[in-house]
Amino acid sequence: MNGQTMDRNVVKKYFYGTKWPLMLGIFGSILMLIMGMGLRGVVIVIVAAVIWSLVEKYGVKGSQEQAVDACIEADLSNFSERALTKLGLVSEQISLITPIKVLGPYYDYKEPKPGSLFSWIKAIFIRLFIHQPKLIFKYGSDDRVRYSLIQAHVFLFSESQIYVYEICYDPCNGEIFEESTAEYFYRDVDCVITGEKTERILSKRKLINKKFEYFKVIVTSGTSTHAVADGETSILATQVMAMRNLIRSKKEELSSGNSQI
Template sequence: MAINYERNKKYFKQSSPKAGIILIIIGIILTLILSQTAAIFIGLLAVAGGIALLYFTFAGKPTDADIDSDAASAIADVKKRALGKLGLDEDEVKLIDPVIVHGYYYKNIASGVQVKQGKDRVFRSSNYEGIVLFFSEHQLHAYKFQFSLITPQESREQTDEYFYKDIVSVSTQSETFQVRDIKNIQQQVNFEEFKLTTTGGTSITSSIRDEGSVSRVISGARTLIREKKIAS
């Protein structure tokens, strides 16, 4: 899980060019209207300081694509991690392809959450989550994870096993959540959520970043669960 925490913090930090621009303007005014050498020198220093301030404010600030890429790289080996946490061998769970869903998590994990709307109008969160589902002959095995993109060691994991007869539904649904973004403005975030529900009323959920990429495997999971329930 190679996450660039320090770089990602810059993405979720509110940055304004105002101070740098003001310093540059003051420097230009001093340089143009004053004739004394010392005043001109101070004006040039102010311009240089303003440029430097703008550079250090925005240099290295990651793009929307950088954050998406960091999240993707962090879960590149999630299938292997899930098998290890569940104590499974891949040969035991080859009935169908595993279901892997993941997306930005807009709630707290431990220390909080930062939310920013990107240039593409997508709300990205400093927290991320996902689920991996494996299918053996008699049971469904689930691994859920949540982690921070800006705070090291801030993560949660859980594993569960369900008999097919105890699964009520596997569904996706549209959800709405109210958040405060990095400008402290309340925003409404709309996203798709995956949900598995059991007869005991328990459920396991995850947001879905790209519903199109998982629709086929979710459909396959529904079919298998339905067949297993009929056979049980």
């Protein structure tokens, strides 16, 4: 995936901080013991590492959030182009209405769980050198909630079909976990279900009530596509309504015999 390295580093730092506080705590404590500073020296190093970590975690600037948003917006633009390639389409074929782009948290990523004290210690050292993804919710200075793992959908509309591209990825390094496409004829769409839900998420050790919107496109075979969007985007009253109106119009054309879809 495209994306500037600097932008990715900003995204990673925004959600995870840097590794320097952890390295200070580990190697600084070892150095204190080697130098004979004893428990007091270890405690001083650990306190310094904790303070450093808290400053990184809570001292987020608006410029960081803007850089994160810009990187994710660039990814979403790339996904639209990627969707055309995966589906074998050109933009002229899907210009019926504006494509719907949906972003939400990716819940299905399974983070490896250490099974013993040794594996837990090993996992800590691995994190010093290798990025280990996990779903993190972060409440920003602009009162927006951002998430470290993303599930994105792109809905495209031709004269006869709805095309869906789905991708689950890590914006911190661009790694793709899942990717799929689907195609639905308008005549086969049974219904579009919409709704809202509120989830309690943990950010900075604080529970926040976060609203999400969702909708499902269900076809007569029972197949469906389920998309979750941040409630701040308010797509239900605009973009999803436009999709519903289009489906309704196409099905009416079919029933009246005015179309050969």
